[in-house]
Amino acid sequence: MSYTNFVNKEDIIYEEDLVSEEDNTEIYITKNITVKTIIHSLTPLEYPPTSEEGTAIIYHVEGWQNIEMAFEDVQYSMGLPCGQNKTTCTYLGDIAVIKKDRTCHGVKICEFADPELREMEHKSVDPNSDLRLRMSKELSTDNVNYNTFAKYLAAYKTECRYMRDGVQCNGKPILKCLRRHDETVPPSYFIGCTGWRMNEKFHRFISIKENVDLNLLQQLLNGLYEGETDEPVNNCYSVFSNSTKRIYCPHPHRSENTITQGKLMKKLCEVRFSKLIPVDIKSCPFVILISKGIHTHPPPPPNQVPVTIRTRLQELIHQANNDNTDVTPTHIITGK
Numbered sequence: 365m366s367y368t369n370f371v372n373k374e375d376i377i378y379e380e381d382l383v384s385e386e387d388n389t390e391i392y393i394t395k396n397i398t399v400k401t402i403i404h405s406l407t408p409l410e411y412p413p414t415s416e417e418g419t420a421i422i423y424h425v426e427g428w429q430n431i432e433m434a435f436e437d438v439q440y441s442m443g444l445p446c447g448q449n450k451t452t453c454t455y456l457g458d459i460a461v462i463k464k465d466r467t468c469h470g471v472k473i474c475e476f477a478d479p480e481l482r483e484m485e486h487k488s489v490d491p492n493s494d495l496r497l498r499m500s501k502e503l504s505t506d507n508v509n510y511n512t513f514a515k516y517l518a519a520y521k522t523e524c525r526y527m528r529d530g531v532q533c534n535g536k537p538i539l540k541c542l543r544r545h546d547e548t549v550p551p552s553y554f555i556g557c558t559g560w561r562m563n564e565k566f567h568r569f570i571s572i573k574e575n576v577d578l579n580l581l582q583q584l585l586n587g588l589y590e591g592e593t594d595e596p597v598n599n600c601y602s603v604f605s606n607s608t609k610r611i612y613c614p615h616p617h618r619s620e621n622t623i624t625q626g627k628l629m630k631k632l633c634e635v636r637f638s639k640l641i642p643v644d645i646k647s648c649p650f651v652i653l654i655s656k657g658i659h660t661h662p663p664p665p666p667n668q669v670p671v672t673i674r675t676r677l678q679e680l681i682h683q684a685n686n687d688n689t690d691v692t693p694t695h696i697i698t699g700k
């Protein structure tokens with residue numbers, strides 16, 4: 365399953381096509397708000413396009429179970445400065461609407477973020493763009509150096525919990541090996557504690573499975589790691605929603621010859637959103653989302669299963685139950 369705007373192909377109307385058709389004139393949404401682009405959509409959009417001079421998405425909500433989906437499915441975090449007032453929508457034929465104003469809250473990126481990511485701006489999201497592919501590539505963990513760095517960081521951050529006479533052990537992490545004189549079993553390596561004495565239990569113990577470079581780990585633990593100076597350090601492609609509770613990037617990073625975790629930093633944004641909801645939604649089944657400005661950050665990752673997908677999933681599960689097939693929610697989600 366790829367992260368796309370969850371609409372059918374025929375429900376997508378391309379901004380570029382419209383700009384040329386519409387002669388670049390200002391379109392009044394309310395007496396005080398103009399846009400230059402109008403997009404019609406029958407379904408919610410996760411990444412509503414924006415533009416410097418304003419883009420309005422007109423959602424046709426007839427038959428929707430919940431009109432809030434138009435806004436809840438949006439992956440941009442929205443917040444202060446914000447406001448709400450009642451006004452008249454010129455575009456929908458001078459009807460009374462509630463207008464809610466919000467500001468884009470950007471994203472969080474790692475202090476070791478790639479310069480490309482730091483400087484990134486966007487108006488719309490192409491789900492197949494290189495960047496998104498690289499972001500998911502960044503998360504792949506079948507890389508020996510990466511795993512070794514991660515192991516080292518874990519060891520470094522794990523204090524030894526052993527208590528001796530009420531005092532916590534201050535031993536350092538050390539690479540150890542468990543083996544037999546008769547060599548009937550292959551040696552097994554683990555990260556132990558320099559404070560350990562024979563027959564003491566509950567010191568630091570971190571097992572090492574495959575995909576770890578023991579030589580590199582040993583260098584790191586002994587402070588003998590010299591790094592690879594030819595490779596750029598700022599190469600992180602992680603992007604988090606502004607609402608993340610994380611303080612650090614989950615990936616190990618190299619800063620000269622030390623391996624460390626990157627702090628997450630806010631990337632701010634000044635795109636303004638306005639949501640317009642008719643007071644009498646029954647007689648006017650449209651809601652409007654206006655975006656103005658250019659996002660000065662990479663697209664936020666999809667951090668929640670959009671409501672539309674959830675609804676579809678429920679329908680599929682329901683259908684699967686009725687059809688009595690062996691389709692489980694896991695099958696549906698992973699496509700396996």
Ligand SMILES: [Zn+2]
Nearest residue numbers: 404405422424
């Ligand atoms: Zn329309």
Ligand SMILES: [Zn+2]
Nearest residue numbers: 474600613626
């Ligand atoms: Zn990072």
Ligand SMILES: [Zn+2]
Nearest residue numbers: 524533535557
């Ligand atoms: Zn210890």
Ligand SMILES: [Zn+2]
Nearest residue numbers: 468633635659
């Ligand atoms: Zn933004």
